Each structure stands twice: as structure tokens, then as C-alpha cells.
Amino acid sequence: MSMTSRSIAQSENLLGGYAYQIIRQQSKQVFKLRSPVLADTDPEAVHEMRIGTRRLRSALSLFGNVITIQNTDSKKSSSSQLADAAASGIPSRLTKAVSKLTKTLGKVRDLDVMQQWLEKTLAAPNSGKAAATSQLEKAEKKTVKALLKKLKKRRKQKFSSVKKVLSNKSYKKLTHQFNQWLEQPTFLPAAQEPAARAAAVRIVGPITELLQHPGWQVGTSTRSNQTSPIEGLNLSDLNSLLARSGHQLHDLRKQIKGIRYQMEFFRGLFDLTYAAQVREFRAIQSLLGQLQDQTVISQFFTDEIGADWPQQLPTIEAAFQASRLDLWQQWQSYQRKYLKLQSVAISAA
Structure with missing residues (x-):
């Protein structure tokens, strides 16, 4: 017996219901972090959003033949849309948009990890060794401070790309596609599997x-x-x-x-x-x-x-x-x- 899309989405026993809940959870997690990331007061926001986009990509890959998300790009030809649908129920441009977001966040996160590691190294207590070693440690600290300065400058440049990505039309289209699907989910036949x-x-x-x-x-x-x-x-x-x-x-x-x-x-x-x-x-x-x-x-x-x-x-x-x-x-x-x-x-x- 054929079920309605809403019934599938609400079922805990069907694959489609699992897909709906997971994609809902992962997409909401990503999009709610936009403001904290743009505020840039805590590097953990970038970290969490990056992880969220990775999980969302994994979900889209896992449920590519379970759900179908409408392509909102009107410039795409009908033949391209059909080819997209034949390969997966998820438009390739949507997965690419999520992937681009992951990579952009990743460039900032990698710099944050290095910065945190160097700051922790710099803050480590003096080992109390001989004078010659202590002098060498001072020289190292000077080098580390110079490296931190370069990292902060590089991070500022990379973060400008994050701000751009989170404020452009592609991001707005991405959020619209997911929100639209959550409001009116559509599924492929595999969604009714246990x-x-x-x-x-x-x-x-x-x-x-x-x-x-x-x-x-x-x-x-x-x-x-x-x-x-x-x-x-x-x-x-x-x-x-x-x-x-x-x-x-x-x-x-x-x-x-x-x-x-x-x-x-x-x-x-x-x-x-x-x-x-x-x-x-x-x-x-x-x-x-x-x-x-x-x-x-x-x-x-x-x-x-x-x-x-x-x-x-x-x-x-x-x-x-x-x-x-x-x-x-x-x-x-x-x-x-x-x-x-x-x-x-x-x-x-």
C-alpha cells in the first residue's frame, strides 16, 4: 500500500522516516550556527558548523536514493534535471553547495587548530632547565609569537571568505531548498523499506x-x-x-x-x-x-x-x-x- 510522504516522514520504522529526521536534525544544526560563526567570538562555532556540514553531506550520500529534493535552479535545462534525478534524488548542485561550505569553513578551522596548538605551547610553563636551555626556549617563544602573528593575519583573510559564503545568494538558496523539503518532503520507493x-x-x-x-x-x-x-x-x-x-x-x-x-x-x-x-x-x-x-x-x-x-x-x-x-x-x-x-x-x- 502506498503511503503519503507525510506519513513516511513521521514513521520511526521506515527508512524514509529515519532519513527525514536525520536530514532535519543535521540541516537545522548547520543553519542555526550561521549567526555564531559570523559573530566570530568563539572558534568552536566554526568547528561545529564544519562538522555539521560533513554530517549533512554524509546523510545526503547515504539517503540519495531514498529522498528527492527539488532543484530550485531555474536556469538548469530540463534534460539536466532529468539526468540529475536519474542518478540521485538530490540535485548535484545542492551537494556541491554543502561541500563548498565545508571546504571554506575547513580552511579557517585548520588555522584555528594550529593557532590554538601554538598558543598552548607558548603558555606551557618553563621546564626549569639549565640557563642555556632557558635562553633557547626564549628564542623559540619569539619564533612562535611571530608565527602566531602570521596565522592570525592569514585567518582574517580566510574568514572573509566564510562571511562571503554565508551571505551570498547560494547560501540563501541552500537554506530555502532544505526548509522547503522539510515542509513538503518527497521520497523515492526505497523510503518504505523497514x-x-x-x-x-x-x-x-x-x-x-x-x-x-x-x-x-x-x-x-x-x-x-x-x-x-x-x-x-x-x-x-x-x-x-x-x-x-x-x-x-x-x-x-x-x-x-x-x-x-x-x-x-x-x-x-x-x-x-x-x-x-x-x-x-x-x-x-x-x-x-x-x-x-x-x-x-x-x-x-x-x-x-x-x-x-x-x-x-x-x-x-x-x-x-x-x-x-x-x-x-x-x-x-x-x-x-x-x-x-x-x-x-x-x-x-
Whole structure:
């Protein structure tokens, strides 16, 4: 029996009802942050809005064949509209607009993270070491203060792009499209599928793809058809490995993040084991994120003060080096588990 769109949207047992509630929640979360972001009194507003847009993009990707959102762009030809609808119920221009917002916010957020990290480093208490070391620390602080000044100037420039994006016609059109759909939701046939069964199917595919990601293979060796992490890497070897293959770990982290968002949407449908898996993905993402943060900050230092920045900022370099091996060893405990799961998945294929 065919149901009305409003009945589907209000159902907690149908995939369409889940889609409606999730997209409603995520879009409202994004749009309510516009004023706090533009006020620019707390960098957390940018952070929260960026996360909100990421979650919204994940929701649109997950429910692309469940909902249909009208394209309000009158300049688009009818043939283009039909092609859009054939691929997904969501106009490509809408997803691109959300993606552009994410990227614009991201450029400011990345600078905020570096600024907060440097400010925390600058505020750290003196270690009470010998006079020569204390003098060196003073020199480092001078360099850090100069870097902070550059960061603040760069952030001001990037934030002007945020203000522009949040005030232009495209943003107004974006909010109108979502609000219009929430008032009059429309769905595709998949919306009437039972939520729990459909959720399981939609999550299994992305997790299977995740297990095949080459990032799991970084820093491994294979013996007798068994792949495992290389044990006992020294710092020099680890630095070389990250220089060669760090981009694969960064891409793996992004894929884990997207899947985690999608899994969180369905957390209420499943048991504690499912929730534990979501937490584990968050932990892996955090470890890889800390390694990536070091890479980004190191590159910033290289761009601003040269490749010899470790000599100019030896305390920071020492802190990076001390934490890197520890982070890597924590990562390897997860890597070992997922390599085994990868092997099982390959055997079952």
C-alpha cells in the first residue's frame, strides 16, 4: 500500500522516516550556527558548523536514493534535471553547495587548530632547565609569537571568505531548498523499506570497502600469506614511512570518518556491540588525526621559517618525535585487528 510522504516522514520504522529526521536534525544544526560563526567570538562555532556540514553531506550520500529534493535552479535545462534525478534524488548542485561550505569553513578551522596548538605551547610553563636551555626556549617563544602573528593575519583573510559564503545568494538558496523539503518532503520507493533491515544493508557495503583500503597496509610485511605490522620501527624509519605513505593514512582517516557518521545515524537501531564499533572508529580516527596534525603543523613551519625549523624550534620537534612512536604503536594495535578482518573478508569473497 502506498503511503503519503507525510506519513513516511513521521514513521520511526521506515527508512524514509529515519532519513527525514536525520536530514532535519543535521540541516537545522548547520543553519542555526550561521549567526555564531559570523559573530566570530568563539572558534568552536566554526568547528561545529564544519562538522555539521560533513554530517549533512554524509546523510545526503547515504539517503540519495531514498529522498528527492527539488532543484530550485531555474536556469538548469530540463534534460539536466532529468539526468540529475536519474542518478540521485538530490540535485548535484545542492551537494556541491554543502561541500563548498565545508571546504571554506575547513580552511579557517585548520588555522584555528594550529593557532590554538601554538598558543598552548607558548603558555606551557618553563621546564626549569639549565640557563642555556632557558635562553633557547626564549628564542623559540619569539619564533612562535611571530608565527602566531602570521596565522592570525592569514585567518582574517580566510574568514572573509566564510562571511562571503554565508551571505551570498547560494547560501540563501541552500537554506530555502532544505526548509522547503522539510515542509513538503518527497521520497523515492526505497523510503518504505523497514529501517533496521535497510540500515544493515547500507552500512555493510561501506565497511566492506573500508577493509580494502590500502591505508591498512602501510608499514606492514607479508610472510606465508599473512600480513602484519612491522614491529620495532625506530623513529627514523617511522618518519621515512610517514613521508612516503602518510597520504594513504590520511585518506583512510577520512573514509573512517564518513562511515562513522553514517553509522551514528543508525545507532538507535542496533545493540551495544554496534555502539562499541562506532567508538572504536572514533578512536582510530583520533590517532590518525594526531599524526596528520603533526604533518600539517610541520609543513606550516617549513613554509614559514624553512626546512631547518627543527633547529629553530627544538623543543617542539622533540615533543613531536617523542609522541610519534607512541601514537604509531597505539595505531598498530588497531591495524593488527583490521588486517585480520581484511584477510577474512578476502577469503570469504
